[in-house]
Amino acid sequence: MLKHRTLGQQGLEVGEIGLGTMGMTAFYGSGGSKDEHIGVIRGAHDLGVTLFDTAELYNRGNGSNEMLLGEAVKPFRDEVVIATKFGFRYDDQGNSVGPDSSPARIRQVAENSLRYLQTDVIDVFYQHRPDPNVPVEDVAGTVKELIDEGKVRYFGLSESGPETLRRAHAVQPVSVLQTEYSIFEREVQDAVLPTVRELGIGFVAYSPLGRGFLTSAVKPADQYDEGDFRRHSPRWQGENFEKNKRAIDQLSELASEKGITPAQLALAWLLSQGDDIVPIPGTRSIKRLQENLGAADVTLSQDDLDRIHAIVPDGAYGPRYAEGRVPVWV
Numbered sequence: 495m496l497k498h499r500t501l502g503q504q505g506l507e508v509g510e511i512g513l514g515t516m517g518m519t520a521f522y523g524s525g526g527s528k529d530e531h532i533g534v535i536r537g538a539h540d541l542g543v544t545l546f547d548t549a550e551l552y553n554r555g556n557g558s559n560e561m562l563l564g565e566a567v568k569p570f571r572d573e574v575v576i577a578t579k580f581g582f583r584y585d586d587q588g589n590s591v592g593p594d595s596s597p598a599r600i601r602q603v604a605e606n607s608l609r610y611l612q613t614d615v616i617d618v619f620y621q622h623r624p625d626p627n628v629p630v631e632d633v634a635g636t637v638k639e640l641i642d643e644g645k646v647r648y649f650g651l652s653e654s655g656p657e658t659l660r661r662a663h664a665v666q667p668v669s670v671l672q673t674e675y676s677i678f679e680r681e682v683q684d685a686v687l688p689t690v691r692e693l694g695i696g697f698v699a700y701s702p703l704g705r706g707f708l709t710s711a712v713k714p715a716d717q718y719d720e721g722d723f724r725r726h727s728p729r730w731q732g733e734n735f736e737k738n739k740r741a742i743d744q745l746s747e748l749a750s751e752k753g754i755t756p757a758q759l760a761l762a763w764l765l766s767q768g769d770d771i772v773p774i775p776g777t778r779s780i781k782r783l784q785e786n787l788g789a790a791d792v793t794l795s796q797d798d799l800d801r802i803h804a805i806v807p808d809g810a811y812g813p814r815y816a817e818g819r820v821p822v823w824v
Contacts, residue, residue: 496542496790499772501696502669506618506648508575510765510790512545513538513783514700514776519559520552526778528562535566537780539574541787547672547698547774549579549622550603553610555588560610568612577618577672577698578607579652581625595625597636604640616640620650620672630658634665641666650698656689663693670696675771677745677760677802678704678729678738678810691770699764702773704810705729707738708745708760709782727814734812744805754792757782761789763802 496509518531526534535546546567552559560578567574580603583594607616619640621633630651640646648669651662662668671690675682676699690697703709705724714735718725729738742756749759757775764773775786794802 496544496787498544499696499769501698501770501772502648502667503694504648504667504669506575506669506696508545508772509543510772511543511761511787512547512698512772512774513543514547514774515559515563516547516549516552517776518552518562518778520554531562531778532566534778534780534783535563536569538783538787539567539570541784543787544573545575545577545698545772545774547577547700548611549620550607551579551582551590551622553588555584555586557606557610560607561612564611564613571613575617576611576613577620577650577670578611578616579620579622579650580604580607581620581622593623593625593627595621595628595633597632600633600636601640604645608645615644616646618648618650618670619646620652620670621654622652624651624654624658630654630662631665634662634668638666652700656685659686659689659693659695663695668693668695670698672698672700672774674701674814675699675764675767675773676702676704676708677763677806678707679814680809687768691768697768697771699771699773702764702775703757703760703786707742707810709755709757712739712742728812729810729814731812734810737811741806741810745802748798748801748805752792752798754788755785757785758789758792759794759802761786762792762794763799765789766794766799 498507499510500507546563548559548563580600581595582590585591619637637649649666650670651668652672673682724730728734746756749756761773777783
């Protein structure tokens with residue numbers, strides 16, 4: 495079973511590796527049936543996972559992701575932590591058409607999420623992205639009201655920078671920040687991680703396997719389906735892809751020497767960066783789930799960490815988002 499880690503100073507405690515459910519309904523093409531997805535979620539619980547991550551954005555306009563998770567964890571709801579997110583408005587097809595963290599919208603999303611998840615409380619309620627039109631103090635104040643009303647337990651932010659963290663934290667203590675972090679994506683190390691540690695905020699790392707790159711099972715962008723995020727990611731394009739693939743080959747060689755998989759190496763690396771960090775790899779496969787959770791038993795030596803740094807000193811080649819989609823940290 496997984497060891498537990500504490501996130502923030504408000505009492506949030508979760509297994510050291512969580513499960514992201516986004517890919518079960520959104521952004522990574524299609525794959526697997528509803529019953530198979532429920533089997534993965536319930537299998538994760540059986541193996542000690544307690545943190546399950548979803549969002550309104552993953553619902554595709556019909557509540558699909560939150561309803562899937564709610565149904566899956568219903569038999570053991572009190573044993574797990576459900577995290578979901580607000581912060582966008584949508585068109586009639588369920589596509590995001592811009593940020594919206596207005597107080598009224600936050601409350602609307604909270605009520606929808608409670609219904610979809612079949613629960614009376616949201617354990618962690620994240621602002622999915624900063625909203626330039628709404629002061630973060632208003633966001634924090636609204637979530638504080640929901641906490642006071644017993645509808646939310648813990649406040650989280652996602653992809654927020656140091657200034658936003660400080661301003662929000664002054665209104666309602668932030669328990670956890672969720673942002674992309676992996677061997678391939680390390681921008682948070684310069685200013686964000688030091689800030690969350692100064693404020694006593696936990697850190698949840700999404701896309702800890704480099705959006706699939708760090709599993710070693712990768713192919714060029716044009717070989718992914720049109721609806722797959724990777725088809726348009728700069729890291730899967732041209733020379734960037736070739737350089738990143740060479741790095742993966744070297745990381746795979748190190749993993750092989752240790753008798754582990756590249757994914758386990760990547761997750762073990764994250765776990766070694768601090769006991770306030772919890773990665774949430776996503777998968778639609780029980781086999782991959784078991785592989786990912788096996789990373790908790792891996793110990794990396796200083797020599798291992800040095801070799802990883804030598805192979806990928808500054809993260810992946812190419813930006814993580816196409817032009818115009820890069821989050822702004824403030």
